[in-house]
Amino acid sequence: MRDRQPARGERRALEFEAFVAGAAGRLLHAATLLTAEVPDANPRARRLLTLALAHTYARWDRLRGEDPYDCARQYLATRFTHTTWHPHGAFGHARTGPRGPLAGLTPRERLVLVLRIYEGVAEEQTAALLGLPAERVHTICERATATVLHPARTASAVRAPAKAAPS
Template sequence: MDDHRPGGYAEFEAFVAGAAGRLLHVALLLTAEPPDRPVAARRLLAGALAHTYANWRRLRGDDPYAATRQELCTAFARTGRRLHGGPGVLARLGPLERLVLVLRVYEGVAEEVTAAQLGLPVERVRVLCSRAVAVMRSAETAV
């Protein structure tokens, strides 16, 4: 792409245009906010995209979606305990369970990759995911 601005970030803009919706959905799942008031989710996403933008030249050869999702999850892990869950079903989960469930089930990230990204043993990721799925299933049967 021909970009006349310093740094040539037209590719970054194209990335945001294509990935922002899905990344916002990930942020909404993490924060358990209602989709019509995604205050914390938008804040998390903006921070993750700012980080991606700042590192865009370095990320060009890598997967920018994975890098942005990783930053989004890292930011959530740092702030998750301070966020108040919304009324959604995922609000029943603790922040770490929610994070593991979103990465493993919604995003399809392998256990080993999830464990490495979160700095946890694979077995801990497996336990957190199983617990989160059990909570979700019990919520389904309660309805």
């Protein structure tokens, strides 16, 4: 019995290492989109990823047929939700420096857009994960998509009216 424990632990470590090698990049990209950071400066996203992977590793032996990627993604989303929608959340604070492509969206819009469009999670699953009606998830996703595809013009982007030629 004693010889089995080290072998089981080693197998578990190797399986998890293989999972991380295949999934960490995509999960980090999703976390970076959620936190609205840029890929080269994403400490909040890296923290989210670390927490999600630690949670998945802690549950590794109890997954029993569940997809570990789904487990990590769910934890990433719920942790992001908890930290942005609560008053003392670390990810909802204003950021300085470079901002990612989804920085113009609210945290909820970023979360729905990342889950639905980037991760391909079904509307009903996203709604269940976030505790929202599916219709609300649909509306949030449409609004977020429109905002990203057609950003509002900023004052600096508006062209100054052409000056009339002197007569």
